[in-house]
Amino acid sequence: MKLTGFLPRWLQSSATQQGLAFILVSLLSLVLMASISLAYVDYELGKQNREIVAETRELVGQTTPKIDDDPIDDDDILAIMASGFVLSGVLVAMLTIAIVVVMSRASGRRIQRIEQVLAEVAEGNLAARTGEQYKFNDLARIAVAVDEMLSRLQGSVAAMSDISVNIAHELKTPITRLQHNLMNLQDEAERAGATHSEAFTQELQQALNDSGRLASIFDALLRISQIESGARRSRFTQTDLSAVVATVADIYTDVADDAGMQLSVSKPATPLMLQGDRELLIQLLANLVENALRYCPQGSRISLSCEARGDGICLQVADNGPGIEDVQKERVFERLYRVDKSRTDGGLGVGLALVKAIVGLHHGQISLHDNHPGLVVQIMLPR
Template identity: 65%
Template sequence: MKSAVCNTKRASANIAHELKTPITRLCHNLLTLRDEADQFHTSRDKDFFRHLDHALEDSQRLTSIFDALLRITQIESGARRSRFTRIDLAQIVDTVTEIYQDVAEDARMTMYVVKKDAPVIIQGDRELLIQQVANLIENALRYCPTGSRITLGCGLDKEDGIAWLKVADNGPGIVDEEKERVFERLYRVDKSRTDGGLGLGLSLAKAVAGLHHG
């Protein structure tokens, strides 16, 4: 079964790589067409512009999906470990808090930070860890009801010397039967949602955790 999973991931990566170029070219051509069409716009062109804008939005969404798939594949391959440096998880928490504290308040949620003043040093990829935490917080902001609490923290368990980085919320959570599938690429718990998500945020979060032996 493990071999089948690996082959499936490899096939997905190859497909994403092969389709990335034509999708990018399509997006560029639609942007060019949109710019040229603006020069000859008349009141009779409303339907044309609406369909063109929808096609452009779809092509940009496809580009985002392929970028994310290729990024996840690169992370899972372990290639990013060559970029590991000495980083402080406390600084990761501070950076993400600075970005999302006001966003949480605007969404009428409360963001708590749990960490000590001492640094929590690991070998890791700062960019990927920030993206991982940001994905989890954005999920909480998107799916938790007004008044929810989001907790972001890090620390070091002195007994075993293991560093930890955590995002938690008190929202509705995920039903048990869905928990095994939420990390699958492009899988969405509620198929009827039209919030613009790609269904890849948790896949990337898991890949980043695995890269850091989490």
């Protein structure tokens, strides 16, 4: 049952609730102080009264030769009252502190939960929620509003993702068919043996290249969507990153030599284990090495390293090529974004977007740094 059905709007304010709590605590403090003081003074006066009765009995029995003219001293009364107020004040102060601590911790836990949820959302986890149900004060209303906002946002993102995947699927089929038809046309032209103009041959080959490029782009976009959905996480196994680095090095060392570059590898002799998708991790490093090979001039040096760092594993791909300007270091992770759009090097503009999706799937972080000259791509993965 929701508390908001019983509380008027003005009572759902944190400031109002804190003010009322302060008033109630103050009234309770006065009542407690009066009650405790009265009980303590009554106890002390009773003790004094019993002493007077005892002295009176001794006087009647002629056992006391001297009579006390002032059996109840004023200082004693004041001391008793002062002691009563001090005792009640200490007890009331302890109670007030306990109430304030409980209220502060409750508000602090709610604020901490909201901050935690916002941090998880910033990391891409749109399923995070505060779990608040009742709008009994300002913080609770904010928490409920955050949950409602995230639910709508998650729904919108899911809908957009579904639309993107559906569009990619729908477009991939005619593009694949177009590519197949162009290949048949090229085979038919070759079998016919007729002499075609050079322009016809070039246009046909360009059409084949473009259709292949489009098919590769849509394959990459579908793969990124699949990775970002988290579907591949079910394939996680214990994976040795040192072995992954060794595999990539074996593949690209000769490729770098053929391109007139040098690929060096640094990895520990002991395994570096984590829960991950071996195939995707190999593709991650392969994309980064291929980017370095594509954009670096001949004679460049490329280094691939892997090491344990704290509670995680650090992967690095560094080169001494042209590097990337600071203003473009964030945009290079966008899909279909290319640093130099005028270049015709065969890049699809989805390599780093795919890398970032794989890093996110493994709950890691990726960053770009200057190598003076060149670029350093650093990836931190939790073990």
